Each structure stands twice: as C-alpha cells, then as structure tokens.
Amino acid sequence: MRRLTHQYIFRALTVAAISFLAYRLLRRAAMTAPRTIVVGGGLAGLSAAHTALENGAIVVLLDKKPALGGNSVKASSGINGAGTAAQKEQNITDSPEIFYNDTLASARDLARTHLIKALTDHSVPTLEWLTNNFGVDLSLVAQLGGHSVPRTHRGKGGAPGWAMTSALVKKLEAQPERATILKGAKVVKLLREGGRVTGVEYEVGGEKKTEEGSVVIATGGYAADYAEGGYLSQFRPELLAVPTTNGDHATGDGHRLAVSIGGALCDMDQVQVHPTGFVDPKDPSAKTKFLAAEALRGVGGILIDKDGVRFVDELERRDTVTEKMREVAKAGRAPIRLLLNPEAAKTLEAHVGFYKSKGLMREYESAAALAEDAKIPLANLEATFDAQRSYAKGLTQDPFGKTNHTNAVYTLDEPLLVAEMTPVVHYTMGGIVVDEDARVLNTDGTPIPGLFAAGEAIGGVHGRNRLGGSSLLEAVVFGRLAGKSSTAR
Template sequence: MPTTPFIFLASVLVALLALTLLKSPEIYWKLSMDPVIVVGGGLSGLSAAHSVLEHGGKVVLLDKKPALGGNSVKASSGINGAGTESQTRLNISDSPQNFYDDTLKSAGSEHARPNLITALTSNSAPAIEWLINNFGVDLSLVSMLGGHSTPRTHRGTGGAPGWAITSALMKRLAAEEAKSEKRANILKSAKVVKLLQTGDKVTGVEYEDGQGQKVKLAGSVVIATGGFGADFSPAGLIATHRADLMQLPTVNGDHATGDGHVLVTSLPSRSGVLIDMNQVQVHPTGFIDPAQPDAKTKFLAAEALRGVGGLLLKNDGSRFVDEMEKRDLVTAKMWEVIQNGQGPVRLVLGVQAATELKSHCDFYLSKGLMKKFANLQELAESMEVSLTDLHATFTSHKSYASGQEKDPFGKTHFHNSDINIEEPFLVALITPVVHYTMGGVLVDEQAHVLDASGKPIPGLYASGEVIGGVHGKNRLGGSSLLEAVVFGRIAGEMAARSQ
C-alpha cells in the first residue's frame, strides 16, 4: 500500500502537469491528437481546414506551390446556392430540389450519382451563409447561368468571386496559424509524394519540402489537390483518358496535374479508384489573346458574360446558339462553326451588359483580352460585315426577348437585350478550352474515399475537383466553387471526428 506522503506527492505532480497543459494549449494539443492533414491549398482544402478547426481538431495544410489559392482564385462567375437569403431578398423562388433537378439533367442519366448531387445541392444554401456569416464574403448579387432554371449563382459587387471567397479563407487561416494555440499550420512549397498506410488505414503523408528533404506527418488525410486539366504530359491523365484534347489550350494553372489521383490510386494496401475519367469539360469561351494567340494557357471568359447578355457571333455577325445553354452544348455548336470555316467566334457585349460586370470587363480590357468599339458601325467595319446585317442580329435578338418572335435556337432567358447601336461595344475573340475535370476519386456523400468494393478507406477523405461523380458528363456554371466548399466542409468535419 502506498504511504500517505507518496500519495500526496503524486497528487501534486498530477496537478502541476494538468496546470502546465492548461497554460500551454500547444502541449495539450500535441499530446491529445494527431492533426488532420489537408493536401491542397485551393478553396476546397481551405474549407476543409476551417471545418477541422470548427470541430475542435488541429490541421496542417500543405500545398506544393509557393502560394495558396489554386484555380479557385480565378473562378469568375460565382457560386451556386438554392434557397438562400440573397435569393429571398431578390424575390427569387428556388429550392434544393430544383437545383437537384437541374444538376441531374446536366449530369446525364448514365453518369449521375444522386447521393453526391443531393449532398451538393442540399448543402448549397448553408455553404453560402457560411461564407457570408463566418468570413464576411459579399454574395449579395444573384444571376442566372446556362443550364439553370432560375437565378442562383451568387457573387458580390466587387471583383471575381473566386478571389473574394478564397482570399477571405486564406487570410482567416493565416490568422489562425498566428494564434498562440497553434491549432493550424500552413506548409507551402511542400509536395506530398506518398500516402502512408498501416494495414488498411491511411495514417499520414510523406512530403518534400522546398529544400528537397522528405518529411513524414501522421494524421488523417484530406486530399484536395484539384483536377488534371493541365496534365498534358505524354503519359499523363489527359493523354490516357482524353487524348483527343491534347492539342487544346487550357485555363488551368500548371499545378493541376492530377497529383491526388495518383496518390490515392498508389496506396500499397487498399487503394482508391477513379471514375468518369473521360468526362472532361471543354468550356466554350476561353479568350484568344491577340498578343499571344497560340498560347497554351488562356484566360477564361466567364460564363457570367453571357449571363448578363453577351452574344456569340460567327464571322458574318450572325448568332448560332442559345448562349444560355449548357456548356457542353454551346461548345459543340462552336466546334461546328469553327470547323465549317465560320470563325473566329466573337463574344459581344453592349453597354448595359458590360456595366453589370464592370470589374470583370475592366480587367479583361486591361489585359488586352477585350476590345472596345465606339459603336456598332465601328464593330461592323472591324468584322468586315455590313452594318445592316449586324444590326439585324441585335434587332432580332431584342424581338425574341420581348416575345414578339420565338428564338430559332430556343433561348428563353434574356438579359440586357435592348442594345443602342450608337453606344460602345466590348468584343473578344474566343475559343474552346480545357476547363474542368469531372472524373476523379470515388467518394461517398460523406467524402470518404472508397475502394474498388465501395467501402471507405479508413483515414482518407477527398473534396473538390479531385473527386469524381458529382457533375456527371457536364458541370453547371457556379458549381465548382460550391463543390469545393460543400465537400471541403464535409471532409474536414469527418476527418476531425475520426481523430
């Protein structure tokens, strides 16, 4: 039996240890749990990291580039949400079910996965409110993009929504890292080269730091590395799954090389699987920079430009498609025009449309991607078409918008269609570009990475463009940022709860 003095001394030591832990959250934090490791510093990885913190965990976020943001910072049309406060304020009637129906139709029956679409659409309004309330992001404006049955794509009054959203999350995570609790750690220029696995469970990562040194970290892992839209290497993912796209330009940053796809499928024990890898979205409107017309990487002409009333014209000044159709259909029509020698295709905006997206257009003008014409006469002369024929295009479009005539291409949503031919026009040359990869890692609605039998791999989650199956054969505009936030939040919560 221990003596009374020994019991007293032991009690004192325990009390001192407890006091030390309470005074040093970092010590307690390190002793209590491993971190959740988030691989990828775009919007999905950032959303996962914040979700981990909100659910009491600690997080280490790694990105192979010197700066965070990924492709998310370039997203320029907005983020979808159904049943939001912004929609209610603007008297827009919408619901998650309507959004589900639009997404299901866009995805196609062969590729649609209802559980993932439900997760995306049912969590859309909470995602919007999370960004507004937790990070102060302005998402007060709502517009309608192609393939949607009602306006539900949110953006603010400032610049590109992708930058506004992603930068807000970056700043907040940097602030969390600076706190004394040290619950967040950001590692840049840190490329994850291997997932660590003990038995069936993923237990951490191995990464290379900026000096080429390999370092191991222990913890559950969220893969948020983005897509493979810039992987044009001879044996890469595009060459393997869509060799017909190898000659196309891309709007993806050079980081989008499918790193997460390779990591997940290279696990030594139970590995993940890839689905729908041949489903690559070719966006109809990438800018042709007159200074670099053959550049492999191009700027995206935001779908919002068509949403506010931009028209697509052949070289003779006539329209050829419903500008508000789904992206895959608009792209197919553009290919027909180009292959029939009726290009280049021009995107044309009147004053009202350009004013509604002034910050976007000012940026495009500053980059030389758009050109301003004083009036329709000047544009007609530049295109070498008659003013009468070009004027007829806009007059007919106005007639379709008023309901006097039916649009021959089936267009039903019109915006800023009342064009004054004596006012300025903004014009850009455009071409189809590799934009988004719908295929990727197989997950369930809780962001668990699944193996070939459909069972979750313990300790491994994925979110954002790296996952497959959410969008089927075609992604709706405004759903990339949404997918990043929704599945990032889910993955972060699930990973934090698993620790």
C-alpha cells in the same frame, strides 16, 4: 510593507500556477486532438482545413506551389445556392429540389444521385458559412447555362473565387497555434498502418519529411496534365491540342496518390471543355488562356460568327455551346466573337475592367466601327440586333430557344465590348471516388480509413457536364464534409 510584499508574491505565484496549469491543459489537448493533413491549398483544401479546426483538430496544410489558391482564385462567375436570402430578396423562387433536378439533367446517364443530393442540399448552409464566418459578399444573383432559375451568387467586387479564397487564407494564417501552412511542399506518398492512412511523406526544400494524421486530398483536377502518358493522354488524347485555363499545378497528383493505395477513379474521360476562353490578340496561340466567365453571357452577352450572326442559345449547357461553336468553326465561320452592350458591361464592371486591362476585350464606339474593323457586314449586325430587341419585348421567340433576355437590347449607335472566343479545357468531372461523407472508396466500394477527398480531385458529382457555379460550391461542400469526417474518432 512586508504584508504587501507577501501579497504580491502570493498573487504572482497564483498567476504563475494558473498559467502553468493552462499551458499543461492546452498541451494535453493538443496531444489528444485529432490531426488532419490537408493536401492542396485551393478552396476545397481551405474549407476542409477550417472545418477540421472547427471540429477540434490540429491542421497541417501542404501545397506544392509557392502560393495558395489553386484554380479557385480564378473562378469568376460565382457559387450556386438554392433558396438563399439573396434570392428571396430578389423574388427568385428556388429550392434544393429544383437545383437537384437541374444538376441531374446536366449529369444525364452518369448521375450519382447521392452525390448530387449532398451538393444541392448543402448549398444554402455553405453560402451562409462563407458569409457569416468570413464576410464574403454573395449578394448578387445571375442565371447561368443549364439552370432553370438565377442561383449563381457573387459579390459587388471582383472575382468571387478570389474573394472566397483570400478570406479563408487570411483567417487560416491567423491561427498559427493550431494550423500549420507549408508551401512548396509536394506530397509524394501516403503512409499506412494496417489498412488505415496515417499520414503523408512530402518533399520540401530538397528534403523528405513526414506528417501524421488523417489525410484530405484536395489537389485539384488534371486539366493541365499534358505530359506524355498523363491522364489527358490516357483518357482524352484529342484534347492535347486544345488550350487550357488551368494552372500548371493541375496534373492529377492526388488521383495518383489515391490509386497508389487502392483508391478507385471514375469518369476519367469526362473533361469539360468550356466554350469561352479569350483569344489574346498579342498571343493567339498561347496554350494557357484566360477564361471568359460564363457570367458574361449570363448578364446579356451574345455570341456571333464571323458574319455577325448568332448561332446558339448562349445560356445552354456548356457542352452544348461548345459543340455549336465547333460546328461553326468547322463550317468556316470563325472567328467567334462575344459582344457586350453597355448595360451588360456595367453589370460586370469589375470583370470587364480586368479583361480590358489585359488587352483581351476591346471597346468599339459603335457597331459600324466593329463592322469596319472585323469585316462584318453592318446589315448582318443590324438584323441580329433587331432580332434581339424583338425577343426581349416578347414579339418573337428566339429560334435557339433562349428565354432569358437580360440586357438583350443592342443598338447600332451604342459602344460595344468585343472579344474573340475559343473553347478551352477547363474542368475535369472525373476523379477519386468518394461517398456522400467525402470518404475515399477503394475499388470494391468500401471506405479507406483515414483518407478523404474534396473539390475537383473527386469524381462523379457532375456526371457528363458541370453546371456553371457548381465548382466553387463542390469545393466548399465536399471540403467541409471531408474536414468533418477527418476528425471523427
């Protein structure tokens, strides 16, 4: 009995010694590990946080709102990838080079080739990271405006932005020993020692606190900065009267932080006005509107004027479609409506169900019912639908140059889903100047040590126009680049 007692005591002491040693080793590792502070809890910030963790860092994520997600949770069309497994399964030929050329053409004279290359070269590994590490479904592929091939990926469920963001939030919250998440915490100052950024000062619960570490700015854009003297007022005052799709957090906070220590900004007048925002029949003058995802047009939706006549290639670049809509409205041919036939609606069943539940999209039993309600000549709708069938069968060419005629057959006796559309301030292409490693540059073009940025907070990636599906891609690509760079010794 005494011998067994001695053995038990010996084993207990051994386990205790090993546990204590492991604790010391873990504590030492934590003390010597790099520390990354991520400012902003949207997809870019979450991607930076996870990548910093993968590279051995201790992470603190700060967001001024009471919930994470930012505008990323609203993104509804998908994420671009060029040369993916999903494309190959659907016999879609694509490559980073083709994607690069499409993005270059969209950016036009403001193209920064090194940033475009970083975006397009990283698209496939980015989608694989989301799928393999977080279980995000990206199996469906659609073609959006300005793309030469279908490359915008989404899953079979709801909005892809929500699917990605919620998956990353869930996994980050499951690592409290290495990742601290602070909500309702607004960063007000970058701390420096010498020329290096060494941390942040932030406000939470009425108190000011500090955190030390490298800093990643991922605070989003300024498409809701309607304040007097704000960025929209400074750079695009004519847009102050245009509604926005952005949450009230998108006020350029990160831009001001970077500028406060000499960081450079670029392309601040480049603000994307998305052509299709929903006009809510219950509140048509609302300043904030739901986005009508470009995917609605990608799967076959068409735009008509008040007389039932098409006026544009629905899959042209966003800036082109917006300009055509403005011309139509100026000519007195508003309201502009988006139409979906049953095949197109079924393809985006989850999206359509959400829009209908919000009262933004109405179903008519036939074209005659729409014509009667909207005072549209039925003969005009018939002519528009006949032309659509002709384009789809290859008998005639679309006068607006449209070549993708997915779900293009519309008939008078089938149900129609209909919604009124208006252009909306959607995305800011301008922002903080970074290099291809997501390092923030000062006004002389050199990196500011310890400071990185990603997502809509950065500028120069898209030039004059952002392609649909590239905002989520930019968030993850540059979020991952920033997270990795922030851990470099």
